[in-house]
Structure formats: C-alpha cells, structure tokens
Amino acid sequence: MKAISILGSTGSIGCNTLKVVEHLAGEFRVVALGAGKNMEKLAEQIRRFQPELVAVETEECAEDLLRRISNFKSRIPKIEIGATGLIRVATHEQATTVVSATVGAVGFVPTLRALEAGKRVALANKETLVMAGELMTEAARKNNAEILPVDSEHNALHQCLRGESSGEVRRLILTASGGPFRTKSKDDIENATIEQALNHPTWNMGDKITIDCATLMNKGLEVIEARWLFDFPADEIAVVVHPQSVVHSMIEMIDGSIIAQMGVTDMRHAIQYALTFPLRKSSCLPPLDFAKLSHLTFEEPDLEKFPCLALAYRALKIGGTMPATLNAANEIAVQAFLDSKIRLSDIPKIIESVMNEHESQPATSLEVILETDARARKQAIIKLDKNAAAD
Amino acid sequence: MKAISILGSTGSIGCNTLKVVEHLAGEFRVVALGAGKNMEKLAEQIRRFQPELVAVETEECAEDLLRRISNFKSRIPKIEIGATGLIRVATHEQATTVVSATVGAVGFVPTLRALEAGKRVALANKETLVMAGELMTEAARKNNAEILPVDSEHNALHQCLRGESSGEVRRLILTASGGPFRTKSKDDIENATIEQALNHPTWNMGDKITIDCATLMNKGLEVIEARWLFDFPADEIAVVVHPQSVVHSMIEMIDGSIIAQMGVTDMRHAIQYALTFPLRKSSCLPPLDFAKLSHLTFEEPDLEKFPCLALAYRALKIGGTMPATLNAANEIAVQAFLDSKIRLSDIPKIIESVMNEHESQPATSLEVILETDARARKQAIIKLDKNAAAD
Numbered sequence: 001m002k003a004i005s006i007l008g009s010t011g012s013i014g015c016n017t018l019k020v021v022e023h024l025a026g027e028f029r030v031v032a033l034g035a036g037k038n039m040e041k042l043a044e045q046i047r048r049f050q051p052e053l054v055a056v057e058t059e060e061c062a063e064d065l066l067r068r069i070s071n072f073k074s075r076i077p078k079i080e081i082g083a084t085g086l087i088r089v090a091t092h093e094q095a096t097t098v099v100s101a102t103v104g105a106v107g108f109v110p111t112l113r114a115l116e117a118g119k120r121v122a123l124a125n126k127e128t129l130v131m132a133g134e135l136m137t138e139a140a141r142k143n144n145a146e147i148l149p150v151d152s153e154h155n156a157l158h159q160c161l162r163g164e165s166s167g168e169v170r171r172l173i174l175t176a177s178g179g180p181f182r183t184k185s186k187d188d189i190e191n192a193t194i195e196q197a198l199n200h201p202t203w204n205m206g207d208k209i210t211i212d213c214a215t216l217m218n219k220g221l222e223v224i225e226a227r228w229l230f231d232f233p234a235d236e237i238a239v240v241v242h243p244q245s246v247v248h249s250m251i252e253m254i255d256g257s258i259i260a261q262m263g264v265t266d267m268r269h270a271i272q273y274a275l276t277f278p279l280r281k282s283s284c285l286p287p288l289d290f291a292k293l294s295h296l297t298f299e300e301p302d303l304e305k306f307p308c309l310a311l312a313y314r315a316l317k318i319g320g321t322m323p324a325t326l327n328a329a330n331e332i333a334v335q336a337f338l339d340s341k342i343r344l345s346d347i348p349k350i351i352e353s354v355m356n357e358h359e360s361q362p363a364t365s366l367e368v369i370l371e372t373d374a375r376a377r378k379q380a381i382i383k384l385d386k387n388a389a390a391d
Numbered sequence: 392m393k394a395i396s397i398l399g400s401t402g403s404i405g406c407n408t409l410k411v412v413e414h415l416a417g418e419f420r421v422v423a424l425g426a427g428k429n430m431e432k433l434a435e436q437i438r439r440f441q442p443e444l445v446a447v448e449t450e451e452c453a454e455d456l457l458r459r460i461s462n463f464k465s466r467i468p469k470i471e472i473g474a475t476g477l478i479r480v481a482t483h484e485q486a487t488t489v490v491s492a493t494v495g496a497v498g499f500v501p502t503l504r505a506l507e508a509g510k511r512v513a514l515a516n517k518e519t520l521v522m523a524g525e526l527m528t529e530a531a532r533k534n535n536a537e538i539l540p541v542d543s544e545h546n547a548l549h550q551c552l553r554g555e556s557s558g559e560v561r562r563l564i565l566t567a568s569g570g571p572f573r574t575k576s577k578d579d580i581e582n583a584t585i586e587q588a589l590n591h592p593t594w595n596m597g598d599k600i601t602i603d604c605a606t607l608m609n610k611g612l613e614v615i616e617a618r619w620l621f622d623f624p625a626d627e628i629a630v631v632v633h634p635q636s637v638v639h640s641m642i643e644m645i646d647g648s649i650i651a652q653m654g655v656t657d658m659r660h661a662i663q664y665a666l667t668f669p670l671r672k673s674s675c676l677p678p679l680d681f682a683k684l685s686h687l688t689f690e691e692p693d694l695e696k697f698p699c700l701a702l703a704y705r706a707l708k709i710g711g712t713m714p715a716t717l718n719a720a721n722e723i724a725v726q727a728f729l730d731s732k733i734r735l736s737d738i739p740k741i742i743e744s745v746m747n748e749h750e751s752q753p754a755t756s757l758e759v760i761l762e763t764d765a766r767a768r769k770q771a772i773i774k775l776d777k778n779a780a781a782d
Contacts, residue, residue, distance in 0.1 A: 252678055
C-alpha cells in the first residue's frame with residue numbers, strides 16, 4: 001500500500017484526492033494532511049483516513065481541531081502548525097507521493113522540499129511552477145523525484161506524450177474553454193460583474209482560478225507550467241480555444257499527427273492518473289458518452305480581448321523572475337477584483353504595469369523568488385491605490 | 392537506406408506510397424513493384440524509382456510494358472507475371488518492408504508470404520485480415536514479422552496504443568464518417584443511385600471501398616481487422632459515427648480517459664507512419680488547422696439502417712470462416728450494385744443469405760480460406776441470379 005500526503009486536503013483538489021483514495025480501496029493510505037482553516041472538514045478527514053500527522057494554519061485552528069477529534073476512538077494524529085507544519089506534511093518520511101494542492105504561493109516551499117526529498121509530487125498548485133519552474137524541475141532532476149501534473153490540461157499532455165519521443169513533438173496544444181466572456185465584447189468584459197466572471201462554462205473550481213479562467217490568465221499560467229513540466233519553449237506551446245472542454249489538450253507530432261486526450265470534466269480523473277501512473281486503474285467516473293456529446297469546436301484565442309494570455313507569453317519569453325512577477329501581480333489584482341476594488345479589465349493593466357517596472361533576474365534561488373514575489377505584490381498594491389485614487 | 396516492395400503500386404495507396412518515398416528522399420529505395428494492368432503508370436514508376444523487379448497481371452501487360460520501357464537509359468527491371476510474380480515482389484530478399492495495397496483477395500497469398508519471410512507489412516488490403524486474420528497474425532508472430540496498419544482508423548489506433556498497456560484499454564473506438572446516406576431515410580438508401588453511393592463525404596478512394604463506406608460494411612470489415620491487429624474481442628471494439636473524419640479513431644482506457652488521433656484526411660500520413668515507425672518523420676502534409684475546423688460531432692451508428700455493420704459483428708462473433716464468407720459475398724454484391732444489377736439495399740440481403748447457409752469452420756489453413764472464399768462467391772452469384780429472376 002502506497003503512502004500519500006496531501007497539502008491542501010480540505011480544498012477542492014484535496015477532497016477529490018481523498019475520494020480517489022477511497023475508490024482505490026487498499027491501494028493508498030493517507031499518512032499526512034495539510035489544511036488551512038476548515039477544521040470541521042479536517043476532523044472528518046482524520047476520522048475517515050487516520051493520518052499520522054496533520055498541519056493547520058494557526059494555534060487557534062489546532063485547539064479547535066483538538067476539541068473536535070479528542071473523543072475519536074481511533075488514533076489522534078500529531079498536529080503541527082503553520083509553514084513548518086506544511087513542510088513536515090510534505091516531507092513525511094513514509095509518504096512516497098505528495099499531492100500539492102494548496103492555492104497560491106503557500107505551497108511553494110513545501111512542494112520544493114517534497115521534491116528535494118525525492119517524492120513523487122502530484123502537482124495541482126500551478127503557481128509553484130510559474131514562480132519557480134527552474135528551481136522545482138532542477139530539484140526534481142537532482143533528487144530523482146517526479147512531478148505528475150494534476151491540472152487537467154497538463155495531465156492530458158502527459159498522457160498524450162506517453163510512448164512518444166519529445167524530439168518528434170512539434171508543439172503542445174493546450175485547450176482553453178475560453179471562459180464566460182469568450183463570445184462577449186470588450187465592453188462587456190470592461191463592465192463584467194463578479195458573478196458573471198465566476199460563472200465558468202464547464203469547470204467548477206475555486207474563485208481565484210475561475211477569475212483566471214475569465215481573463216485567460218489561467219491559460220497563460222498553464223503555458224508557463226507546460227514549459228517546465230515538458231521542457232518545451234514558449235513558441236512550441238500553443239493555445240486553442242475549445243469551449244466544450246472535452247478535449248483536455250493535444251500534442252502535434254512532426255508528421256502532422258495530433259494525439260489528443262479527452263474525458264469528462266472531473267478532476268478525479270487527473271488526480272487518479274497522477275497517483276497510479278505508470279499504471280491506470282479502473283475509474284469511479286462514468287466514461288465519456290459520445291452519443292451525448294454536443295458538437296466540439298475550436299478557435300484561436302483573441303489576445304486583444306484577453307491581454308493576460310499575451311502577458312504570460314511575454315513573461316515566459318523574458319524568463320527569470322518575470323513569471324513570478326506576473327503571478328504575484330495577478331494574485332493581488334484578482335483579489336482586488338473579487339473585493340470589488342477594480343474592474344475585470346483592470347487586472348491586465350495592473351499586471352503589465354508591474355511587469356514594466358520589473359527588471360528580470362535569474363530565478364535560481366528560493367530567496368530571489370520569494371523576494372520577487374513580495375516586491376511584485378507590494379508594487380501591485382501601490383498600483384491599486386493609484387487606480388483607486390484616479391477613480 | 393531501407394528497401395521496400397509495393398503490391399498494387401499503380402493504385403491509390405501505391406501511388407501515395409511512392410509520393411511518401413519521394414518526400415522522405417534518401418530514406419527508402421523501391422526494390423519491387425507489383426501492378427495490375429496500368430502499364431503506362433507502371434512505366435512512369437519504373438523510370439522514376441528504378442526497381443529491380445516488377446510484377447504485372449498478364450503476358451500482354453508484360454509485352455506492353457517492355458515496349459514502353461525498352462528505351463529507358465536506366466536499368467530495365469526483371470518482369471514477372473501473375474500470382475507468382477506478386478509473390479516474388481512480396482518476398483524480394485532485399486525488401487524489409489512490403490506495402491500490401493492491392494484491392495480484394497489478390498493480395499492475400501503474397502501478403503502471407505511476406506509475413507512468413509519476416510518482413511514488415513504495411514497493410515492497406517483489409518480483406519487480408521478479414522479473410523485470414525488468424526493465419527496472418529500467426530504467421531507474423533512465428534516469423535517475427537510486423538503488421539503496420541495503413542487504414543487511417545487502424546493507423547490511428549496504433550498511434551493511440553503507443554505507450555499504453557493493452558490490459559488497461561477498455562475498448563477501441565473506430566470512427567466512421569457515416570457515408571453519404573447517414574442522414575438519409577431507409578427509402579432513400581433503397582433507391583440510391585450508383586452516383587449517390589459513390590459520393591463519399593470526406594475521403595476520395597476506389598469504387599469498391601466507397602460503396603462499402605455507403606453501406607457501413609467498410610466499418611464492419613475494419614472491426615474485424617481491428618480484432619486481429621490489436622487482439623481485442625468484438626465487444627471491446629466500438630464504432631462511433633463522426634461525419635467530419637477529423638478524429639481518425641480513439642481508445643478508451645479503464646480509467647475513462649480517451650486517447651484520440653486526429654489529422655488531415657490524406658492517406659500519406661498513415662503510409663508514412665507505417666514506413667517510418669517507430670520513428671516519426673516530418674510530413675509533406677499541412678498540419679490540421681484548428682481555427683479552420685468546422686465543429687466535430689459524434690453519434691451512434693444506426694444498425695437498422697445499415698445492416699452490413701451488424702452482419703460484420705455477427706461474422707466476427709461466429710468466427711472461423713464466417714468473416715471470409717461475409718467478405719466474399721460482399722465483394723460479389725458490391726460489384727453487382729456497381730454493374731446496376733441490384734439495389735444498394737440488396738447488398739446486406741445477399742450477404743446475410745450467403746452467411747445463413749454457411750457453416751463456419753476453423754480458418755486455420757490457406758486452403759480452407761480460399762475454398763470458403765470461392766464457395767461464398769459462387770453462392771452470392773446464385774443469390775444474385777435468384778434476385779434477378781424475382782424482379
């Protein structure tokens with residue numbers, strides 16, 4: 001039985017990972033869980049999966065959790081706190097696979113430590129590779145660790161690339177749903193409400209990533225992620241808009257052949273694949289029903305309507321600390337939009353303005369990257385204040 | 392430089408194979424060509440490719456050819472005649488790959504001999520596997536020969552299966568264009584003209600196979616072919632109608648994932664793949680342009696409107712000599728339709744009636760299969776005469 005740790009166990013990917021573990025009864029045991037503040041859900045997970053270790057965000061969380069689980073008949077796990085706690089979860093000695101599913105930059109260091117400890121990382125936290133792709137992939141290479149993508153697009157690419165020689169791949173083709181504003185005008189995007197932006201056509205996800213889908217920044221981050229996961233340059237990673245999200249991504253071979261992976265839009269598929277690779281196991285999900293499929297369509301992305309995607313390509317081509325700058329500025333801008341402080345169309349403006357003031361340097365150490373991240377966030381907040389003052 | 396032989400060099404697949412050889416300049420040389428009666432084209436091919444050996448159908452063809460090529464400055468090939476000639480082409484000692492692209496049963500014995508000689512066979516002649524799948528695959532296994540499918544659907548399946556373990560494949564999914572009568576009524580099919588039946592929506596091919604596409608018998612034969620190429624039982628080979636022919640076929644994995652191969656509808660892709668496998672080489676074809684793709688649709692095949700497909704599944708499930716019987720009766724019935732002797736809807740009736748009278752036996756020898764083929768043709772002709780008398 002393989003042992004796994006989960007960073008972000010009470011989030012969407014974390015909960016789905018536990019569903020997959022339940023489905024694959026007897027194949028995996030859960031040794032450590034890292035959660036945020038949802039102690040009710042974490043207590044349930046402890047009852048069901050009996051981990052040896054859990055990490056929570058604060059002392060208060062730990063006290064809350066203890067009250068909830070102290071009367072459990074089964075083993076009470078060790079409880080760790082904060083960033084150190086997450087690192088302990090990520091490096092638990094028994095764990096051979098670590099699911100990295102926290103949102104944003106918090107999973108960054110724990111994920112790096114898991115790779116340094118030679119573990120397979122099932123990676124759902126895309127910021128990790130966006131901020132520190134070189135550092136992460138270098139750590140994986142040196143420590144013989146694997147990164148298995150849980151993002152449905154990259155998971156699809158991983159599947160398509162099986163049995164192919166990467167020198168025979170002409171380009172990777174990431175599919176994008178196009179988000180809720182695909183058919184809308186620039187004006188509509190300008191005046192979009194939070195509710196409209198959160199109304200994703202095909203996937204049900206958290207708020208931050210759903211806004212990223214609305215601006216196509218999510219696809220931009222995925223382009224950067226793909227560059228590091230599969231070692232392809234920016235100009236060999238294409239994006240095609242495919243509103244039905246049935247084709248999860250594709251590769252184009254030098255002989256013109258396209259290999260595509262398709263499936264239902266449920267994260268459990270990619271999670272299970274990342275856990276069981278190189279094997280495949282029977283799924284708890286229904287197969288794709290071709291007779292019930294609507295028509296599938298494809299179109300070029302509109303970089304003018306969605307400047308975030310172009311900004312991501314630009315950051316990737318500049319390289320170094322520029323992608324981390326893009327990512328940090330985006331996180332701040334998206335939160336400001338969710339807090340009703342800016343319009344959706346202000347997001348790319350703020351990012352571009354932060355990028356314009358950033359001078360990229362090699363992103364070869366944790367310190368440089370974390371410093372870049374902090375500085376870009378500060379810069380973005382300054383831009384927000386200026387934006388507010390101008391209104 | 393690899394040496395190849397082509398059975399059926401003046402046909403559509405043969406000519407496309409030579410285009411691929413020209414495109415891959417310096418990778419392949421043509422050592423032997425087997426043609427039918429088109430001596431003008433064969434003479435051109437000799438001038439261009441300078442094979443050592445050619446086979447033609449009759450003495451008269453040989454004389455005609457000699458007149459055409461006797462003044463060539465380059466080497467004049469040895470000319471062989473008839474069935475023996477085709478076998479010499481198929482077993483030419485220098486050839487490592489034999490492209491088997493004759494139409495109908497004539498390629499049957501030469502293809503078997505090529506496999507017995509341990510050659511890679513790039514197989515476009517589907518009747519070979521339909522009639523004698525067990526014999527062919529057994530010969531390949533015993534002599535360490537490979538069969539690489541040139542049919543676009545099977546070629547797609549071969550590509551999808553790369554890197555996958557066949558025990559983890561739930562089913563093969565052959566796509567079918569649905570032919571010119573997909574959206575037509577049973578009455579329309581009943582009264583279809585030859586011109587209507589020859590009007591294939593996506594592929595440009597010979598008459599026999601185009602009629603097979605109109606009745607969906609082509610897909611039925613492909614199901615049988617897939618059974619032998621990939622060793623899957625009938626109930627793990629599905630057919631999905633996909634009118635745009637962009638997805639050439641798919642596999643469904645046990646974890647629910649679909650791996651699909653897509654591309655332009657040009658046989659040169661599959662031919663090149665079969666020649667260069669396990670390598671892929673740059674193609675002379677334009678890549679698939681997603682921005683220009685119309686929408687892709689999928690639907691279940693209508694077995695009531697297209698009984699030929701159901702008959703093929705039935706023949707495959709019965710096994711033994713039944714598929715050879717189906718194939719022979721179909722060849723006779725299709726020719727009768729092309730000769731305006733029967734209606735399109737009579738084709739399945741004649742086949743079913745011949746199948747009903749056939750008692751299947753193990754198809755383990757050449758003699759049994761050739762005898763089955765001859766008997767089924769005779770039976771089909773008798774049915775045709777009865778059909779004519781009844782009119």
